[in-house]
Amino acid sequence: MTDTPARLLNLLSLLQTPREWPGRELAERLSVSPRTIRRDVDRLRELGYPVEASKGAVGGYRLVAGTAMPPLLLDDEEAVAIAVGLRAGAGHAIEGVEEASVRALAKLEQVLPSRLRHRVSTLQNATIPLTRGDGATVAPGTLTSLAGAVTGQERLRFGYRAGDGTETKRLVEPYRLVSTGRRWYLVAYDLGREDWRTFRVDRVSEPFPTGARFSPRELPAGDAAAYMTQSMSRAQPELDLDVSFGAPAEFVAARLPAHLTPTATGPDGCRLRTRTTDSTEWLAVRFAMVDAPFTIHGPEPLRAYAAELGARLGAASSQG
Structure with missing residues (x-):
């Protein structure tokens, strides 16, 4: 040779x-x-x-392991396996799958030969995961398009559907993708509104990089995570959560998202005290899915909704 x-x-x-x-x-x-x-x-x-x-x-x-990550050579089977794994994780915003994973997926799919890209799509379409994240499903192609625009500092056009169903067209300067564990969000400067905005990625459609470059503006909150926290606090009031469970803390923690971590009160009990912007509807359903007895000490809106939900479920089960 x-x-x-x-x-x-x-x-x-x-x-x-x-x-x-x-x-x-x-x-x-x-x-x-x-x-x-x-x-x-x-x-x-x-x-x-x-x-x-x-x-x-x-x-x-x-x-051997070094101080930096050099380029890797992957054979066809390895490349397909990694792409499928990254797509599966990115598509459901699983806790711990951060923006870096989406950037890696974007880089990998950019250089995949067409024959391998077809194999990845075919395998993913033929596979149904038994479990899914709590958030809405996101198309991996949408995530990689957004990630590419963020990395390339390229203005982006897309359609957006608001919570009330209103459809709009947006032109933005994308800043960062943020995963909250349940959902993916895009933090961007909206050129039409002349202000910063957060967009739920599962409501984004037909993202189109325009090719126009931009110099990133200074984010008011300093970083995307802090801005997301402030934005979500404004959109959803914080709740002082206080819930006790009749099960070990490890058992309960394994069945709740990472931001809801209980503290042990004994070998067979634990208590969850925290502040959260999660909705009362979502919290009630999540706690019911823990498969352990629990008592809601507060807040009152959560107690009321849990009682209403329990009544509806009881009425549904009693109907023949």
Whole structure:
């Protein structure tokens, strides 16, 4: 193999297999001399790949963890597996799947060959997850379009449906994507309203990057997370939540979102005290799904809604 760039890529592909490679075996695989392998290893190190060499009869080369993340070489099956996993997580805004995951998906899908992109779409469309996040489903293509516009600092057009069903067209300067665990939001400067806005991504349709670049404005709250918190507080009043459960704290915590974490009151009980902007309707249903007895100590709107919901469910179950 005389093509040095192609040989380096093949050598890197072999080294990314989690094992130690004797120099002679690498030389045989690539049809070059052990001396050439040593030179190629030095070139990879210069490019930032941490290749470690060990001496002795069973010594060899292996790729180890470094201080930075160098580019990876993926075969077809690996690329499809990663893309499907990122799409599944991004599409349902699962807790812990942050903006970085969407950026990774956007980068990967940008370079996927058409044959692999088709395989990813086919596999995802043929798979139905048993469990879903609490938020509305988001099309991965919408997320990757928004992420690309954020990263490229490119103005974006899209259709938007408000909570009351009103449809509008927006032209924005996208700033950040934010996941709240239940839903994805886009923080952007709305050029038509001349002000900052947050948009629920599941209500965004037909996002279209315009190609026009912009210099990011200074966000009033300093960062997107703080701005989202302020925006959601204005839209939904905070509730002083106080709920006790007749089950261990670990059992209850595993069945609630991460921002609702109870404190143990004993081996078989726990109590949840926090402030939240979640709706009373959503909280009542979530607590009922914990599959444990619970008592709502406050706030009163939540107590009232839980009583109303319980009455409706009781009436529904009594009807023959």
